[in-house]
Amino acid sequence: MTTELRVLAPEQWDTMFDRIERAFTGAPESPEGRAQWRRVSEPGRMLTAWDGDELVGTAGAFSFRMTLPGGAPAAVSGVTMVSVQPTHRRRGVLTSMMRRQLDDFRDRGEPFAVLTASEPAIYGRYGYGIASRQLSGTVDTDRVVLHAPQGVEQVRFRLLPAAEALGACERIYAELVPARAGMLARQPGWETQAVVDAPGERGGAGPLLCVLAETDGEVRGYARYSTTSRWSPAGPQGSVNLKEVSALDPVTYAALWRYLAGIDLTSTIAFRNLPVDDPLVHLVSDPRRCTLGFRDALHLRVLDVGAALSARSYAAPVDVVLAVEDAFRPEDSGTWRLTGDAKGASCERTTDAAELVVPVAQLGAAYLGDASLRSMAGAGFVRELRPGALAEASAAFRTDTAPWLPHGF
């Protein structure tokens, strides 16, 4: 079988989206959801695979700006809408699209690429590593007491339909973007993604609401949530389905959690995506009355080692010669000297002897500070050639704040 790769023509967008829905096997997107995907789709950035006149594969990209350790933003492509039709699976269509996409990203001068995976097992072979994780879980609000820092009683709340509070929430979001690696600066059209609330997709819950938390008349935080009503013989057992909670200061953050925990007729808060170091774990009186789970979130693929490693800062001084192995793009394998600290870094090709061997997927996993090089050495991926190089690099790559991707794409 030969497939031809082409950039999608704009008039073929609906056909393409139909094919993606078929490959993903679920119910079609709501009209609201489909309109949102169309709004953010970028002309010229959807690669398609064709078998004759049949569209059999898709791999798109968004143009994002992502925060790096140290706070600087970097241009990055976010890979999206990857699909191969069931009639053409396991014949190398995805591999050919991945190869072309990475060439394109490199031509755009982007030092790395990111994605979120339907199944994490797919992308390691293309050099992507798991660079951030997310925390999900529940809080039993009948049994757990939320800590009340001083000042919490001064916070006032205003409850609105989520779409009506968009402007205030966007201002908070924009302030938070530089504070955490992995966060994406808002691109046009993405602000409405957070408030798409198709009635057919609520799963029995009420409409999406937004509570604004204010101190002295200034909005300092917000939470987007819906509620599900449930009744047992013993009484009400509804749940708060938390979509997002953000605040500019700890007092407002605690106040928002106390507000959510206090909503009448509910006994659970369920959340799906918090940073893995979220303060929630310290706010609760009884962590055993919470269920907590971690899963992969952002997968990152380094394309230009020198540019990528010199764009971020490092938690501790580092001067290490890294041999980066890239099995999918062997032409990009090589040896670099990385020198840097909290103020910045440089990373240049070198002929000096390698001190640490790092496969490119593990470099991607370590890049935002979440996965430790030492831990990946323990699994046999990272190899130390100069005693001390691993400890030095591992301490330098880690970040005090865990990276976090606030939403999927």
Ligand SMILES: CC(=O)SCCNC(=O)CCNC(=O)[C@H](O)C(C)(C)COP(=O)(O)OP(=O)(O)OC[C@H]1O[C@@H](n2cnc3c(N)ncnc32)[C@H](O)[C@@H]1OP(=O)(O)O
């Ligand atoms: C960023 C995103 O959009 S994530 C969404 C990904 N899309 C989906 O999950 C939709 C449903 N699945 C699909 O559309 C397809 O099965 C795809 C895109 C996952 C794979 O496409 P294919 O064309 O079948 O992949 P291809 O034939 O190139 O496979 C390459 C390799 O990946 C492996 N592979 C493919 N899919 C999977 C999978 N789901 N899990 C584990 N390995 C996989 C193949 O076995 C093959 O391995 P090999 O090189 O060792 O032989």
